[in-house]
Structure formats: structure tokens, C-alpha cells
Amino acid sequence: xxxxxxxxxxxxxxxxxxxxxxxxxxxxxxxxxxxxxxxxxxxxxxxxxxxxxxxxxxxxxxxxxxxxxxxxxxxxxxxxxxxxxxxxxxxxxxxxxxxxxxxxxxxxxxxxxxxxxxxxxxxxxxxxxxxxxxxxxxxxxxxxxxxxxxxxxxxxxxxxxxxxxxxxxxxxxxxxxxxxxxxxxxxxxxxx
Numbered sequence: 614x615x616x617x618x619x620x621x622x623x624x625x626x627x628x629x630x631x632x633x634x635x636x637x638x639x640x641x642x643x644x645x646x647x648x649x650x651x652x653x654x655x656x657x658x659x660x661x662x663x664x665x666x667x668x669x670x671x672x673x674x675x676x677x678x679x680x681x682x683x684x685x686x687x688x689x690x691x692x693x694x695x696x697x698x699x700x701x702x703x704x705x706x707x708x709x710x711x712x713x714x715x716x717x718x719x720x721x722x723x724x725x726x727x728x729x730x731x732x733x734x735x736x737x738x739x740x741x742x743x744x745x746x747x748x749x750x751x752x753x754x755x756x757x758x759x760x761x762x763x764x765x766x767x768x769x770x771x772x773x774x775x776x777x778x779x780x781x782x783x784x785x786x787x788x789x790x791x792x793x794x795x796x797x798x799x800x801x802x803x804x805x
Contacts, residue, residue, distance in 0.1 A: 648675035673763060686770030687777035689763075690753075692790050695780050696797035698753060699726070706744065706752040710734045710765045715757065723784045724804040726755065734761040741772060748774050755780035 647661050650668040665684065666675050677683040690698060699705060707729040714720035716731040725731075732740050734756070744752070752774060756762040759782050766779040780787070784802075792798055 647678045649678060650675060671764075673767065685767075687754075687763075687766040687779055689781045690778050691781050692787055692795050692798075695753060695778070695787075696795065696801065698751070698778060699801050700797065702751050704750050706730070706747050706750055708732060708744070708752055708754045708765070709756070710737065710754060710761050711756050718805050721757065722805070723757065723788050724802045725784070726753075727801050727803045729755075734765055737765055737768060748772075749776070751776040751778065753778045753780060755783055757783045758785050759783040 646663050648663070648665055649659065649661055650671065650673060661678070662675055665677070667673060668675060674684060676685070676689070699707070707726050709716050709725055709729040709731045710733060711731070712720065712733050712735075713731060715723075716725055716729075716733075718724065730744070732743065752769065754762045754766045754769070754777060756765075759780065762779050762783060766777050769777050782789075787795070787798065787802065790798060
């Protein structure tokens, strides 16, 4: 009888381990299947969708929350990776797509990245020739909150640019980061 009881206990233990493994695996798979807008700056920004597709509002491709560059023709970077890109990349083009007033810090006081050139999103299609010679160079695109920069990043990709990086969260996220979490914060930020 003891061996039968021990066999049942072993079987139950094995089933429990298999069930736990299945639950952990399925949670990882489900977590990877959460998508949202890049954002587009509308009410859809915080809507979670459980399948790839496009934003109902702006039409942009939804991003995988756990892998923000999945399926895009550009790479989404968070602050620390952007700092590393700026520090280590020779010939990096830094493109600020905010308005001229924001860039000049007349209408916004959040600063701008050093050595950035300003081509507002409203002018990008007409002024693309200004940066056309840089198609094979790395280019970092940013705005205030990462609502305009993803659209410009996609436009650049569609226009033949090959090394495009989008700053997730824009300058607002950059400024909100603590110096402890973003040691390069002031190294690359230009303020009045």
C-alpha cells in the first residue's frame, strides 16, 4: 500500500509541476500579445489589444508592449539606450520633429537634444530633401511625448532611410527621469 500511495503522490507532484509550467508559459505568451498605439496622441493610446493590427484612430501599426520594435521598420529606444546611441554613434543625425516654437523653446520649456536639427512633422514631407543624403546614416527621431516621432520614423522608413531610432516617451520622459536612472540626462540636453 505504501508504494501505491507513494506512486500516487509522485504522479500528483509531477502533474502539479506540469500545470505550474503550463501556467507560467501561458502567462508569458499572453503578456507578449498585448499591443497598443505607438502613441498617436488620442484616446486610443492606452487601449490594450490582444492581437497585432493598426490603431483605429490614426492607422499606425500597433506595437507589442513587451517588444516595442517588433514588426516595425524602425527601432524604438528608451532613454538609456538613446544615451548610448548618442554617445557611441559617429555621424548620428538627431531629428527634432516638434514645432519651430517648441524647438526654439518659445512655446515649451523642456529643452532639446544637443546637435538636433528641427524639421516639424507638419513640414517633413516637403523638407525631406534636406536630410535625403543621410538615408544610410543612423537617425534618432524625437518629439515631446513620442506621438509625432513614430509617425515620422515610419515616414522615413517608407522613404528609404535604413537606420531609424525613435525616442520612446520623447523629451517629457527624458526630463521626468531622475539623474540616478538616467546619468546622461544633462549631458545631451540643451536648455535656455
